[in-house]
Amino acid sequence: MELRIASADDYQRLRRTFRWERPRRFNFGGDIIDGLAVESPGRTALLWAGPGGERTIAFGQLAERSSRVAAALAGLGLQRGQRVLIILPRVVEWWEAMLGVLKAGLVAIPGTPLLTPKDIAYRVEAADVAAVISDAAGADKVDEAAERLPMLRHRILVSSEITSPGNQHTSKQPGSSPWLDYEEVVSSANPIAECTPTEADKPALIFFTSGTTGMPKMVLHTHASYGLGHVMTERLWLDLTPGDLHWNLSDTGWAKAAWSSFFGPWLAGAAIFVHHQPGKFDAAEVLRQLSSRPITSFCAAPTIYRLLVQQDLSRFRPAALRSCVAAGEPLNAAVIETWRTATGLTIRDGYGQTETVLLCGNFPGVPVKPGSMGLPTPGFDLAVIDEAGRRLPPRAEGDIAIALEPERPLGLFGEYWNNPQANAESFRGEWYVTGDRGYVDEEGYFWFVGRADDVITSSAYRIGPFEVENALMSHPAVAEAAVVGKPDAVRGEIVKAFVVLAKGNEPSEALAAELQEHVKRTTAPYKYPREIEFVAELPKTVSGKVRRNELRRRESGKTQ
Numbered sequence: 001m002e003l004r005i006a007s008a009d010d011y012q013r014l015r016r017t018f019r020w021e022r023p024r025r026f027n028f029g030g031d032i033i034d035g036l037a038v039e040s041p042g043r044t045a046l047l048w049a050g051p052g053g054e055r056t057i058a059f060g061q062l063a064e065r066s067s068r069v070a071a072a073l074a075g076l077g078l079q080r081g082q083r084v085l086i087i088l089p090r091v092v093e094w095w096e097a098m099l100g101v102l103k104a105g106l107v108a109i110p111g112t113p114l115l116t117p118k119d120i121a122y123r124v125e126a127a128d129v130a131a132v133i134s135d136a137a138g139a140d141k142v143d144e145a146a147e148r149l150p151m152l153r154h155r156i157l158v159s160s161e162i163t164s165p166g167n168q169h170t171s172k173q174p175g176s177s178p179w180l181d182y183e184e185v186v187s188s189a190n191p192i193a194e195c196t197p198t199e200a201d202k203p204a205l206i207f208f209t210s211g212t213t214g215m216p217k218m219v220l221h222t223h224a225s226y227g228l229g230h231v232m233t234e235r236l237w238l239d240l241t242p243g244d245l246h247w248n249l250s251d252t253g254w255a256k257a258a259w260s261s262f263f264g265p266w267l268a269g270a271a272i273f274v275h276h277q278p279g280k281f282d283a284a285e286v287l288r289q290l291s292s293r294p295i296t297s298f299c300a301a302p303t304i305y306r307l308l309v310q311q312d313l314s315r316f317r318p319a320a321l322r323s324c325v326a327a328g329e330p331l332n333a334a335v336i337e338t339w340r341t342a343t344g345l346t347i348r349d350g351y352g353q354t355e356t357v358l359l360c361g362n363f364p365g366v367p368v369k370p371g372s373m374g375l376p377t378p379g380f381d382l383a384v385i386d387e388a389g390r391r392l393p394p395r396a397e398g399d400i401a402i403a404l405e406p407e408r409p410l411g412l413f414g415e416y417w418n419n420p421q422a423n424a425e426s427f428r429g430e431w432y433v434t435g436d437r438g439y440v441d442e443e444g445y446f447w448f449v450g451r452a453d454d455v456i457t458s459s460a461y462r463i464g465p466f467e468v469e470n471a472l473m474s475h476p477a478v479a480e481a482a483v484v485g486k487p488d489a490v491r492g493e494i495v496k497a498f499v500v501l502a503k504g505n506e507p508s509e510a511l512a513a514e515l516q517e518h519v520k521r522t523t524a525p526y527k528y529p530r531e532i533e534f535v536a537e538l539p540k541t542v543s544g545k546v547r548r549n550e551l552r553r554r555e556s557g558k559t560q
Helices: 008-017 028-039 059-075 092-103 117-127 136-148 182-187 223-229 231-238 255-267 283-292 302-308 333-343 420-426 465-473 509-522 548-559
Strands: 044-050 053-058 083-087 107-111 129-134 154-157 179-181 203-208 218-222 245-249 271-275 297-300 323-326 347-352 358-361 382-385 398-403 431-440 446-451 456-458 461-463 478-488 492-501 531-534
Touching: 028 059, 028 092, 028 223, 028 255, 044 059, 044 092, 053 059, 053 092, 059 092, 059 182, 083 092, 083 117, 083 136, 092 107, 092 182, 107 117, 107 255, 117 129, 117 136, 117 203, 129 136, 136 154, 154 182, 179 182, 203 223, 203 255, 218 223, 223 231, 223 255, 231 255, 231 323, 231 347, 231 358, 245 255, 245 283, 255 271, 271 283, 283 302, 297 302, 302 333, 302 478, 333 347, 333 465, 382 431, 420 431, 446 465, 456 478, 456 492, 461 465, 465 478, 465 492, 465 509, 478 548, 492 509, 492 548, 509 531
Parallel strands: 044 271, 083 107, 083 129, 107 203, 129 154, 154 179, 245 271, 245 297, 297 323, 323 347, 492 531
Antiparallel strands: 044 053, 203 218, 347 358, 382 398, 398 431, 431 446, 456 461, 478 492
């Protein structure tokens, strides 16, 4: 079946006719990467640029190196199903290690380099991690936490200088006890002759959700469901082909990297561009890379696009760009329009979770409604339901949910591992309830309202924070905004906004009043923020999402 969308009619046809293929055995490393290595061994899999130059990795090389990683891990005595924590920045070894862990039948746990020793200890204990692969900066954190981690049997050090350039605080050396040198153990291993396909429903990955409350939950994905479920991410949303060079700006510890820097592009046989730039994000450098390299497809979080459109785009000319997508949180219509004016390209928003693949998106060939999450992905019965599990009519706000009947779709996680309470809260009868609130319009487009625990109730009005944030960020003085409910004796809650100003603007009471009036004009007047606090930055999870729960806690504490 052709999984491409060139028109609204194509989309409707695919929604009616698509059925998931369900193999009994599947391994992404063996079935996809090794298959590409046989078919096109010299085709570029990875174009890496960073401190010290560039590297081009072909599929043949990638298959061979990842097979050595798999053999090395097995040689250490690791058994199928055991967990391996991988804490690396955007270096080639991250891709090798991820594939090698999958090929060995182990369970990969990606972790961002931003994790603290406390974060690492929690993950190792919660998942009973048997081995960790990290660079020198991560190794110091692991060692700090290691005294209470007897289950951690193996520590493997990626010692390349480019992993932590300028790092002065570490004295870690390759081979220093208890760390094994990654390059030594991988190079000396004989690559596995053939990847034995794993059973389709066996665990493959665990992601720790960033969460809005409580400790992170373990999201367990299985081999076929996640590895094949991303065919929709790749073909329908990213719209990739073997000739594409795709760049995703995502931290390696976030599920978005799995979506768009790993499974999605390689399912298409496309090449992945990686730009490893340690230090603070540089919007101007991103534009330079897009202008000078044959990057055809670009994926970034809405926060990134908001920073990019603050640059002078009058002379920005992408070298080869034909497709732009965004995911992680809804993207503001004003940003979409500014980018389109500068590049001629429409940013196509997409929606999914750590627990899923792409659930909803603005697909090529289908009209885009700026600010909308788009249309449901074929293969998913996505709906807005009430508390009793009944589908709601257009424009009625409710819980965004995935139908589990008549068959459970691929791409949906297996469970919150070792967390019966979380599973009970999210799986309600024949539905998986995402925890997000939204509504569907008359043409079937989904619109995001907010997280279920983020919705503000003020004087009996229900106010979604995103709509207020969207209004604020349409003002030229605003770079970022987060909106929460602040306890109020009269109204129950009032809307409070935390605002990060764009360059060249200074906080003032006059500007706060101007922003309040702007929101009144842009959206319903009752939704305007009765309080505005200017801040230098917003608290965010390691995946870049705003932690509204932290802002709510601050305001609750002020009222006590």
